[in-house]
Amino acid sequence: MVQQLSNEFRDEILAIAHVGPTLSYCYQCGTCSGGCPSFRFTGKFNPRKIIEDVLLGFKEELLNDPVIWLCCVCHECLEHCPQGVLVSELLMKIREIASKIGNIPQNFRIEVETLYNTGQINPKNPAIDRRRVQMGLKEAPSAPVEDYKKIIEITGLIKYMPEKKEAE
Amino acid sequence: MEYAIFLGCNIPNRLPHIELAVRKILPEFDVELKDIDGFGCCPDPIGIQALSHEAWATIAARNIAVAEEQGLDILTLCMGCYESLKTINYEIKHDPKLKAMVNQNLSKIGKEIKGNIKVIGILELLYRDIGVDKISSKVIKPLSNLKVAAHYGCHALKPAYIIQFDDPSNPVSLDELINATGAKSMPYINKNLCCGTGISGIDEKSQLSMIREKFTQIIRTNLDCIVTLCPLCYIQLEMGQMLVNKTFGENIKIPVFHYAELLALAMGIEEKELGFKYHRVKVKPILEMLAI
Numbered sequence: 001m002v003q004q005l006s007n008e009f010r011d012e013i014l015a016i017a018h019v020g021p022t023l024s025y026c027y028q029c030g031t032c033s034g035g036c037p038s039f040r041f042t043g044k045f046n047p048r049k050i051i052e053d054v055l056l057g058f059k060e061e062l063l064n065d066p067v068i069w070l071c072c073v074c075h076e077c078l079e080h081c082p083q084g085v086l087v088s089e090l091l092m093k094i095r096e097i098a099s100k101i102g103n104i105p106q107n108f109r110i111e112v113e114t115l116y117n118t119g120q121i122n123p124k125n126p127a128i129d130r131r132r133v134q135m136g137l138k139e140a141p142s143a144p145v146e147d148y149k150k151i152i153e154i155t156g157l158i159k160y161m162p163e164k165k166e167a168e
Numbered sequence: 169m170e171y172a173i174f175l176g177c178n179i180p181n182r183l184p185h186i187e188l189a190v191r192k193i194l195p196e197f198d199v200e201l202k203d204i205d206g207f208g209c210c211p212d213p214i215g216i217q218a219l220s221h222e223a224w225a226t227i228a229a230r231n232i233a234v235a236e237e238q239g240l241d242i243l244t245l246c247m248g249c250y251e252s253l254k255t256i257n258y259e260i261k262h263d264p265k266l267k268a269m270v271n272q273n274l275s276k277i278g279k280e281i282k283g284n285i286k287v288i289g290i291l292e293l294l295y296r297d298i299g300v301d302k303i304s305s306k307v308i309k310p311l312s313n314l315k316v317a318a319h320y321g322c323h324a325l326k327p328a329y330i331i332q333f334d335d336p337s338n339p340v341s342l343d344e345l346i347n348a349t350g351a352k353s354m355p356y357i358n359k360n361l362c363c364g365t366g367i368s369g370i371d372e373k374s375q376l377s378m379i380r381e382k383f384t385q386i387i388r389t390n391l392d393c394i395v396t397l398c399p400l401c402y403i404q405l406e407m408g409q410m411l412v413n414k415t416f417g418e419n420i421k422i423p424v425f426h427y428a429e430l431l432a433l434a435m436g437i438e439e440k441e442l443g444f445k446y447h448r449v450k451v452k453p454i455l456e457m458l459a460i
Contacts, residue, residue: 017263037362041381042374070374072366073214075326079336089327095218107369108215115216119208122177132184135443137191140180143208147230147277154273157216157223 009059016093023090025083026051032077032087038070045070047077047087050094063098069105071095099160109162116152116161119143169297171243171288172235173201174253177209178399179245185443186399189428190245190290192437196306197298201243206234210249213323214366217252225266226273228256229281233274241286243293247323247398250289251331257287258330291324291397292333294427295341303348308436310350311458316430317391317422318342318353319382319405321398322362336360345427346395349434356389358382363404376415379408383420393423393454395430402426406448423451433460 014020032047033039039046044067053062062068068091077087098104111121118124124140132139152158179187194201210228211217217224232253235242244250260267261283271280294303325336334341337360343353361382364375382405386394396402406424413420424447432442439460444451 017265037364037378038367038374041364041378042367042371069218069370070367072322072362072364074322074362074366075336076322076360076362078327086327092218092221096221099219104219105370108219111212111215112219115209115211120177120181121209121212122181124177124181128181128184131446132180135184135188137184137188138203140184141175141203141205141207144206145208147279148208148227150277151226151230151273152223154276155220155223155226157220160219 003058004060005057006059007057009057010054012097013054013090013093019086019089019093022083022085023051023054026055026085027083028052029082031080031082032085035076035080037074037076038072042070047071047091050091051085051087054090054094062094063101064103066103066105068095068098068103104160106162109160112152112157112160113162116149116158117145119145119148169198170200170202170240172204172238172240174207174210174231174242174244174249176244176246176249176399178248178403183399183402183426183446185446186402186426186428187245188443189426189432192441193428193432193435196435197302199293199298202238202240204234204238204240207231210246210252213248213251213255222269222273224252225256225259226270228252229260229270230274230277230279232257232285232287233279233281236282236285239285241288244287244289246400247289247321248400250287251323253287254289255330257283257285289324290428291320291341294345296333300344300348303345303431307349307434309434309460311430311434312350314351314393314454314458315391316346316351316353317356317386317389317394318346318359319363319394319396319401320360321396321401324398342395342397342427346430349430351430351434353395354389354391356391357385363401363408365400365404368404372411373415375404376408376412379404380412380416380418383409383412383422386422387420391422392457393425393451395425395427397427399426409449421449423447423449423454425451433458
């Protein structure tokens with residue numbers, strides 16, 4: 001299959017404030033992948049290759065590939081890049097663009113739903129609250145759920161909730 | 169020193185014994201913890217940030233705005249919260265466009281971020297603001313002979329241009345804090361290796377291989393326990409042992425402590441006053457060894 005290259009994709013990344021312009025300093029040395037714990041243990045996640053894909057414009061292949069979600073966000077690559085490329089932060093931006101076409105792991109969709117419903121990701125629960133009281137702590141605080149719902153709605157995060165099956 | 173304490177969700181709702189230890193030790197160093205109403209999820213710097221920087225920034229800014237209304241700096245206990253809140257507090261000061269967008273969103277819930285408070289983490293507070301000397305001076309039961317594997321947690325130190333504390337490649341703060349209790353923080357291979365929490369819900373087997381490698385080196389170096397300050401690392405390194413044992417047929421049992429628990433013991437706080445019975449990997453062998 002002939003691959004479609006997209007210079008627009010590279011330009012879109014380059015235009016991202018603060019993080020984007022660092023992309024152009026990458027000289028493909030692979031220091032990022034060498035120190036990447038995810039590359040070492042998944043054998044699949046290769047930050048150097050992902051940056052190369054952006055530079056060359058392999059937009060469709062990259063944005064549809066679930067491998068982009070295997071970054072641990074440890075920022076080891078960012079600290080060690082000899083060219084000052086903000087690798088892990090660029091990966092974050094690539095994932096944000098991939099989210100728009102539906103390439104999102106299910107656990108993060110569920111996270112959005114929990115955040116919407118409770119204003120927390122690990123919500124308070126009665127068993128732990130009883131344990132807290134036994135320890136002499138106060139019950140865990142509740143989050144201001146209405147504010148969270150509103151922010152999730154106005155920023156569009158709501159569209160990433162788990163996909164519901166069509167009503168019969 | 170007075171701070172709005174930002175508990176996050178993992179500590180209060182999964183690991184309250186960590187909160188218990190923190191609340192016992194910090195007042196001994198004249199740190200006043202203010203529990204203020206209105207905080208929610210930080211939110212998660214891995215998932216939520218990747219889906220929408222705008223949503224992540226707005227929610228984090230909302231939490232900062234809540235503390236600003238009280239005129240208090242924020243102290244975070246969780247390194248995930250630390251990364252989210254510290255990054256947004258940094259970004260809104262350096263990116264006026266982002267600040268304007270965030271405030272436009274916040275105006276719809278009657279809030280505004282000004283950018284006039286600090287966000288600090290518990291590691292910074294202990295090491296830089298309280299200091300090793302003051303901590304040593306409160307140690308009445310030194311934890312002699314205890315050999316510790318320090319685990320910093322990535323977000324305690326990185327990205328360095330935002331965190332601006334210690335050296336992410338060769339950190340010393342947690343090691344010195346451990347040594348201040350009379351225990352000895354020892355070098356081991358893969359000390360700076362990530363706990364892998366960011367991929368635990370996506371590629372569990374790889375994540376478990378990651379921590380298995382860490383455990384292997386800790387056992388090889390003959391260390392007694394792991395000490396960390398991050399609740400997410402704590403969960404991976406403690407619960408993770410059970411999953412590693414199940415998945416790979418291992419029999420790993422390395423006790424894991426939050427630093428506040430270790431310090432509490434060294435400060436002479438009774439074991440009964442702390443929540444060791446809620447540890448998944450039993451810490452009794454360590455308590456017996458220390459004759460506590």
